[in-house]
Amino acid sequence: MSRIDDLIAEHCPDGVPYRGLTDVADYVRGVTYNKSNEQADGPVSVLRANNISLATNTLNFADVKRVSGSVRVRDNQRLVHGDILICAGSGSKDHIGKVAFIFDDLEHTFGGFMGVVRAKGELEPRFLFHLLTGGSFLAYLRSALSTTTINNLNAGVMRGFRIPVPPIEVQRAIVEVLDTFSKLEAELEAELEAELEARKQQYEHYRNSLMLAGGGTHTVLLEDIATVGTGSHDTKDAQPDGDYTFYARGREPLLLNTFDFDENAIITAGDGVGVGKVFHFARGKYALHQRAYRIVPDEGVDARFIYHYFLADFARYLERTSVHASVTSLRRPMFLKYPLQLPPIEEQRRIVEILDKFDALVNDLSVGLPAELAARRQQYEYYRDKLLTFKELEVTA
Known part of the structure; x- marks a missing residue:
């Protein structure tokens, strides 16, 4: 048995309780402001949906919105270590529900179409983060939200998502494994992405040379x-x-x-x-x-x-x-x-055969390097979701 299996057998052999998300975490929506409040050098910096990188669930600080000091920011709307920033309102199904973990206290706040999830005492923040990046949360959002209008993760929607709450020892062990796995995964993906970018540049150079050489044309x-x-x-x-x-x-x-x-x-x-x-x-x-x-x-x-x-x-x-x-x-x-x-048609076809193969290697999601990237992501997601799935503890009257 693995260490996590041992911990489960020791601390929760009969299953773990499941709770509504807002029973074990606070949910805070962001600040609201008008277009007239926006200032290029305003003292209040506001993070929005575009500040969460979709592919990696990490935070970026590109195009941070700045607003005037007249915008009221409550104490619980300051981003602190352990917060989970979430896109809470968007017309884009790609952004809604996307999260990023806050590792340090920040001077930034977050906009009205955003929210923060804060784990309470019985929940490890990183454990909750991994839950919110998992397949079960995505599946829940698909069933809970309408795609015909602007989606809105209000408190009612968030309350409806039930999560497992194993003992803290089990949570910490799972976080340790997933953080290590995701770090290795990120390093491997960075290597593959660098190779993919090099291949793309090589392909473009080769394509341009074939297309524009001009011999016999x-x-x-x-x-x-x-x-x-x-x-x-x-x-x-x-x-x-x-x-x-x-x-x-x-x-x-x-x-x-x-x-x-x-x-x-x-x-x-x-x-x-x-x-x-x-x-x-x-x-x-x-x-x-x-x-x-x-x-x-x-x-x-x-x-x-x-x-x-x-x-x-x-x-x-x-x-x-x-x-x-x-x-x-x-x-x-x-x-x-x-x-x-x-060039003559025979030469056109020869060039097309070469470039189509090269194009598939670089760009086709079913083959080549993009396929390897996708396979590694799927492997991590499968392992993560398996670790975060528990037998639910039966509650007797």
Whole structure:
């Protein structure tokens, strides 16, 4: 038996009690303020949802909001060691419920869409933190919150989450194991992420060399080898249970119950934060936003070759041709007059075969380094959730 098994057998062989979260921890919501209270050099610094790193449940101090001293901050709204900062109100299902542990007393407070969970005497703060990063809390939130409006972790929602409260000796032993495991996991992930970043840079350099070398090619304009057009839909048309992929202007595609096109095409945004970036290669039936562009190469031109060419050169083309510091929107003539170096079709296919394999190694979540990263995270999450699952103590009348 492991040390934790021994402790469970000694201190709680019949199970452990489960309590409502707010029975064993205080829950405090953050300060509220108006836009007029915001000051670039204000004396009160406020942490918000974007200050919790989604992938690692750690705290970052990028873009901390500062507000005037007229904003009232209660004593229990100061962040102290052992607090667990939680995103308590958000329209984003990715942020809601995300937590970060506070290791030191801070000068910061936290905003109204945030909360703090403070463990009471019978609960180790780090044990509670691990519980709130576990799968059971995520599953509870999915069932307790509506995704159609701004989610809100009010006291009632938090009270409904029941957690195991084993003896303090068991909690501390589990924390020791999980903290050690998560530290090793973070070190391994940092190594893999560094290798992944190096591979990405290598891939981009190799792709650019293949695409733009110019040997045995002739220069053509995009209008001579492809059809360029836009879609007809708006983001508000998206349907969460749609049957077809709906490409808008961002990195994440949406869904729609109807399709506009059935083809292979390169998709890029006409304006917005994704302007000039190529996020998608469409295959088959799809719908398209009215301010996103589709580039459909003619017969005798490999569509994947044009996709890789856009990745390598299109952003630089926009920089070369723009009279402004940045391009805020694209018009069809900017695409039509885009010059490309086009090799023979056999060479296009050879280059595509090489780059598709390299792209999969770097970016495909099912293979290569991203798959290894995902597997390590799943391994840790499985081990954590197993350690935090207990037989519930039966309460006799």
